[in-house]
Structures are given as C-alpha cells and as structure tokens.
Amino acid sequence: MDTVRLAYGETGLDLRFDPARTTVVVPKHHHATESPREILRRALRFPVSGPPLRDRVRRGQTVAISACDGTRPQPRHLMIPAILEELDGLVDLSDVVVLVATGTHRGNTEAELRAMFGDEVVDSVRIVNHDARDRASLTWMGSFGASVPVWLNSEWVAADVRITTGFVEPHFFAGFSGGPKLVAPGLAALETVLVLHDAHRIGHPRATWGVIEGNPVHDDVRAIAAATGVTFGFDVVLNQDKDVVAAFGGDLLAMHAAAVRTARSVAMQPVAGLFDVVVTTNSGYPLDQNLYQSVKGMSAAFEVVKPGGTIVCAAECRDGFPDHGPYRSVLASAPSPAALFADISARTVTVPDQWQVQIQARIQAACRVVMHTSYLSDAELALAHLSQTADISLAVEEALSMAGPDARLCVLPEGPQTIPYVDRP
Numbered sequence: 001m002d003t004v005r006l007a008y009g010e011t012g013l014d015l016r017f018d019p020a021r022t023t024v025v026v027p028k029h030h031h032a033t034e035s036p037r038e039i040l041r042r043a044l045r046f047p048v049s050g051p052p053l054r055d056r057v058r059r060g061q062t063v064a065i066s067a068c069d070g071t072r073p074q075p076r077h078l079m080i081p082a083i084l085e086e087l088d089g090l091v092d093l094s095d096v097v098v099l100v101a102t103g104t105h106r107g108n109t110e111a112e113l114r115a116m117f118g119d120e121v122v123d124s125v126r127i128v129n130h131d132a133r134d135r136a137s138l139t140w141m142g143s144f145g146a147s148v149p150v151w152l153n154s155e156w157v158a159a160d161v162r163i164t165t166g167f168v169e170p171h172f173f174a175g176f177s178g179g180p181k182l183v184a185p186g187l188a189a190l191e192t193v194l195v196l197h198d199a200h201r202i203g204h205p206r207a208t209w210g211v212i213e214g215n216p217v218h219d220d221v222r223a224i225a226a227a228t229g230v231t232f233g234f235d236v237v238l239n240q241d242k243d244v245v246a247a248f249g250g251d252l253l254a255m256h257a258a259a260v261r262t263a264r265s266v267a268m269q270p271v272a273g274l275f276d277v278v279v280t281t282n283s284g285y286p287l288d289q290n291l292y293q294s295v296k297g298m299s300a301a302f303e304v305v306k307p308g309g310t311i312v313c314a315a316e317c318r319d320g321f322p323d324h325g326p327y328r329s330v331l332a333s334a335p336s337p338a339a340l341f342a343d344i345s346a347r348t349v350t351v352p353d354q355w356q357v358q359i360q361a362r363i364q365a366a367c368r369v370v371m372h373t374s375y376l377s378d379a380e381l382a383l384a385h386l387s388q389t390a391d392i393s394l395a396v397e398e399a400l401s402m403a404g405p406d407a408r409l410c411v412l413p414e415g416p417q418t419i420p421y422v423d424r425p
Contacts, residue, residue: 006392007417008281013392015396017411021409023408024410025412026240026414027239028266029239030246031239031243036075039236039245039246040079040247041082041085042247044083044234045086049255050232053086056232058090059090061160062097062158062159063161064096064097064163065080066156066182066186068167068186069102069105070112070115073283076116078244080125083165084096084121093125096126098121099128107130113127128155132185132192137155139153139157141227142227145222148220148223152188152192152228161232162230162232163234164179164235165234165235166235168259173202173207173215173359174217174218176263176264179255180230180253183221184196184221185197196220199344199358200216202217209303209416209419234248234249235248235255240417268418268420269418272422274309275304276407276409277312277400277409278302278410279410280300280301280311280312280314280416281314281315281415282297282415284414288316289316289322290318291315291322291376292322295363297415299363300418304410307367308367309403310369310403311363312371312392312395312396314371319375327357330357334361340385341358341362344361368387370387370388370395371389376388396409
C-alpha cells in the first residue's frame with residue numbers, strides 16, 4: 001500500500017491506497033521563480049490591458065478595494081500592500097477602504113481580518129465587511145445581464161477608484177473565480193445573488209467547472225461588472241502551496257481572461273475514464289471550514305465518478321454547516337437527496353443557499369457520499385442525508401470491495417485545486 005497526504009484542516013490527513021488500481025490527480029506544480037512582491041509589482045505596472053494602475057488614479061481621489069473573504073486563500077497580506085505602495089504619495093490612506101467581498105457569507109472577525117491582511121494593513125486603512133442583507137448599505141444600480149436586479153455596496157459605488165483583487169481557480173458553477181466575481185456576487189445584495197445563482201442558471205449544462213463563455217452565471221457576472229465600472233482588476237494564480245506563481249493586472253475582463261488561461265493549465269487535468277470510488281477534499285484550511293464550502297470538493301469528484309459510485313470527502317468543517325443561514329434546515333427539508341433535488345428543480349427556492357443545496361442534492365441523488373469531518377457528528381450529517389467515517393482509508397477499501405475486483409479509485413488530494421475531466425478522443 002502507498003500513502004498520500006490529503007489536504008485537511010491545517011495539518012493534513014493520510015490515506016492508504018493500492019497503487020495498482022489508483023489514479024492520483026494533483027496540481028501541476030509551478031514554482032514561483034521570483035519573489036511574490038516582484039510578481040505583483042510587475043502586474044500593477046505592466047498590465048495585460050490598459051495603462052498601469054498609478055496612471056489611472058488622480059491625486060485626491062477616493063479608492064475602494066474589493067478583496068476575498070476568509071473562506072478563500074487569497075494572499076491579501078501581499079496584494080493589498082502592493083496596491084498601497086503603488087499609490088503611495090498619490091492617495092491618502094484615509095481615503096482608502098478595503099471591502100471584504102463576503103457575498104452572502106458571514107463577516108470576518110477582527111482576529112480573522114488581522115490574519116488575512118496583516119496588522120499593518122488593518123491598522124492603516126479602514127476595512128469593512130460587506131453585508132448583503134443590510135439594505136441601508138446598498139445602492140440600486142439597475143438591471144443587467146439576463147434581467148438581474150443589481151444592488152451593490154454603497155461604499156464601492158461611491159468611490160472614485162474601484163479595484164478588484166482576487167485569485168483565479170476553477171469554480172464549480174461560475175467556471176472560474178476571481179475577476180468580476182469580486183463585484184457580484186462579492187459586493188452585491190442578497191436579492192442580486194439569489195437571481196445570479198438561481199436554479200435555472202446553475203442548472204444549465206454550461207454552468208460548470210472551467211466554462212465561462214455561454215455560462216449563464218458568469219455571463220451575468222461579467223455584464224454587471226462591465227456595466228457598473230471597475231477601474232483596475234488585479235488577480236493572482238496560486239500553486240498547491242498557495243504561493244503566487246503569476247499575477248495579472250489591467251482592464252478587468254481582459255486581465256481575468258489572461259488569468260483564466262493560466263489557471264486552466266495549472267488546475268485542470270484529463271483522466272482516462274470514470275472511477276468507482278473518488279476521494280476528495282476541499283483543499284484544507286481555510287477552504288474546508290464548513291460543509292457548505294465542501295460541496296466544491298464533492299463537485300470536483302462528481303466530474304469523474306461513475307453513476308452509483310462512491311465519493312469520500314475529507315473536510316474538517318470547524319465552522320459546522322455553518323450555523324448561520326438556513327443551509328442546515330433546507331438540507332433537512334426533504335426525505336431524500338432525490339426528493340430535495342426534484343423540489344429545487346421544480347420551483348425557485350428563495351433562500352441564499354439554494355445553489356449549494358441544489359448541487360449537493362444532485363450529487364447525492366446520483367452517487368453515495370461519505371464524509372470525514374472533525375467537527376460534525378454522525379447525527380448532524382444524517383440530517384443532510386450524509387454518512388460519516390472515522391477511518392477514511394477503511395471506508396475506501398470497503399467501497400472498492402463493494403464495487404468489485406476491477407473497481408478503480410481516483411484521489412484528489414487537493415480537492416478542487418485540480419479539476420479532473422474525462423479525456424475523450
């Protein structure tokens with residue numbers, strides 16, 4: 001037996017496997033050949049499209065910077081200082097606000113913000129958690145894309161200069177993260193997000209990993225960002241160690257398209273066929289903080305599991321389901337995943353977790369999903385129609401035995417950091 005280290009929490013988890021029947025899919029490792037500071041500085045000064053950042057800003061203007069929340073491993077502690085350094089002497093720090101693009105997630109605590117941005121940034125500029133449910137903090141912008149009603153964060157709308165910062169990786173229904181997603185859903189109202197992520201859009205066959213054009217979710221996300229205005233986009237691509245291997249700046253959509261090309265080559269890999277059992281993770285901390293986010297790891301595995309096969313997902317879930325929001329209650333609202341999926345498909349569910357519930361229900365209706373967590377009990381997972389194993393290696397052996405002597409195993413140690421797809425001739 002061989003052993004592979006699964007990304008799990010902050011420490012990892014070992015899985016034993018038989019190499020004769022196993023395919024392990026890991027990111028193509030790209031080394032950072034230069035210092036992150038130099039890579040970031042070059043992206044700001046030599047953008048993909050349009051003038052450098054400094055040439056787009058005039059003295060005395062106000063600046064809003066959108067950044068990922070704590071569920072994303074964005075190197076905010078490097079990217080935000082790089083921007084502030086580039087604007088030094090041109091913009092007063094008192095005129096800068098960093099907006100944490102939470103979407104519909106909870107706001108980050110003071111301790112989390114310091115871990116995310118570093119003490120120097122927290123102590124020198126104002127940082128605000130976006131709140132999609134606080135109508136008083138939102139501004140009506142109009143309807144864009146396929147009739148999406150758009151409210152955006154008022155501080156973002158009011159700023160003279162708007163800068164998005166993010167990182168680009170495959171996304172399970174928006175195609176890729178980063179870029180325009182740092183405007184909407186990141187800084188949008190709950191009502192806007194519900195329409196962007198309704199059952200019709202995310203149920204579309206092109207609303208999937210690695211697809212942007214013709215993806216109704218991403219088409220509308222791009223339309224909103226283009227119509228409401230972004231001064232400068234700034235994205236990075238990370239390797240499996242969360243190191244910066246490439247950075248891109250400039251006009252938002254052109255910048256993001258270039259970042260997507262690099263991210264696709266880093267994070268998507270072909271496999272020869274479907275597997276009886278697939279082991280996945282949600283890429284470890286901070287991405288596996290809750291069951292809600294861990295659906296991404298399940299979705300990556302779902303790309304290559306046989307109908308009726310087994311997905312074993314290792315996710316720490318230190319934040320539970322999470323406890324805020326109706327995710328737990330919606331999952332428990334039907335007697336089975338098939339019934340829940342049918343219910344969501346038949347009507348528009350007006351809760352912020354409908355898209356995650358729909359995808360999870362679709363996966364569970366098509367195959368068996370076994371979880372390994374450290375913070376959710378068997379009883380809690382049973383409410384979500386999920387089972388749990390204390391020994392992930394044993395669970396895999398049992399699933400392969402049930403599938404027969406020729407059963408094949410695929411392991412995604414980094415979860416959705418690498419998206420497998422069947423390479424058909």
